[in-house]
Amino acid sequence: MTSHDELPLAGGNVSGGVVRVSDTVRRPAGPWTPAVHALLTHLHAAGFTAAPRPLGIDDRGHEVLTYAPGDVVWPDRFALLDPEERLARVGRTIRAFHDAVRDFTPPPDARWRTLVPADGTEIIAHHDLAPWNLVTDGDGPWAFIDWDTAAPGTRLGDLAYAAHGFVPLTDRPGLRRTDADAARRLRVLVDAYGLDEPERRRLVPLLARRAQAMHDFLRTRAARGEQPWARMWSEGHGDVWRADAEYTERRAADWERALLDG
Structure with missing residues (x-):
């Protein structure tokens, strides 16, 4: 993945920024990320889809989430x-x-x-x-x-x-x-x-x-x-x-x- 694949996304008080890559969003991860991913996984399993789905951590240590269109x-x-x-x-x-x-x-x-x-x-x-x-x-x-x-x-x-x-x-x-x-x-x-x-x-x-x-x-x-x-x-x-x-x-x-x- 190159920087040309990344589209910066405005907003969010996150150090280092948030970017879109294809149909995913990449954000800096933190100590809370595993718990948040467990929460989001549970929500989708329970039928609540008005939230991103977690896709893991990329090779740069950023969390990967599904992109919400709109x-x-x-x-x-x-x-x-x-x-x-x-x-x-x-x-x-x-x-x-x-x-x-x-x-x-x-x-x-x-x-x-x-x-x-x-x-x-x-x-x-x-x-x-x-x-x-x-x-x-x-x-x-x-x-x-x-x-x-x-x-x-x-x-x-x-x-x-x-x-x-x-x-x-x-x-x-x-x-x-x-x-x-x-x-x-x-x-x-x-x-x-x-x-x-x-x-x-x-x-x-x-x-x-x-x-x-x-x-x-x-x-x-x-x-x-x-x-x-x-x-x-x-x-x-x-x-x-x-x-x-x-x-x-x-x-x-x-x-x-x-x-x-x-």
Whole structure:
């Protein structure tokens, strides 16, 4: 394989970059890679296909995954999620993942790349279910990518993080929706996922808490000079997460009404 065979892929906070080679993706591997590959193998065996299939390690020590055709939703194709049926599809896809992973038993020597402290160890969660990790091919196959931060977590924590990006829960110019629109879209996502009433009540405070955890994570890693987090902090990502957390917390009563009424 020569460098001419490689097509750099944009996005992803991976040192050394990610490339496409034919119908595969090559990414730098880490201590967590064997556990992640075991997880992805289990998901496909359980019938969940909205994720890459692991193909091993190449001769340069890079993990090899199947290539997911299509384009990443974020940022240029976010409007694809405006039809609420497609937002509902996000909720159903996340639920299918969580159902498939419930009976996954990690390898005894599993090592996970835990970045943000989890709120529990109910499942092996993705921890970055967001538009920047969703590849779509129109109404064809969808896939969540970038599973390298999969680690113990909870279904509600994973869903709360997803709600931040997919609703989205923000008042930033260019992304902001009316509060009523945001509340309605949150209801669409959660209805499609299928939470019962007690779970809906528990989800609401997690929405702001999960965004605040991302701010705190970036602040801590930037203070240590760790990349790419220090760069992201300097670019203002920490301020964005803090503002989104504050907005989401201010509107908590709206989210609860939207999820519980009707």
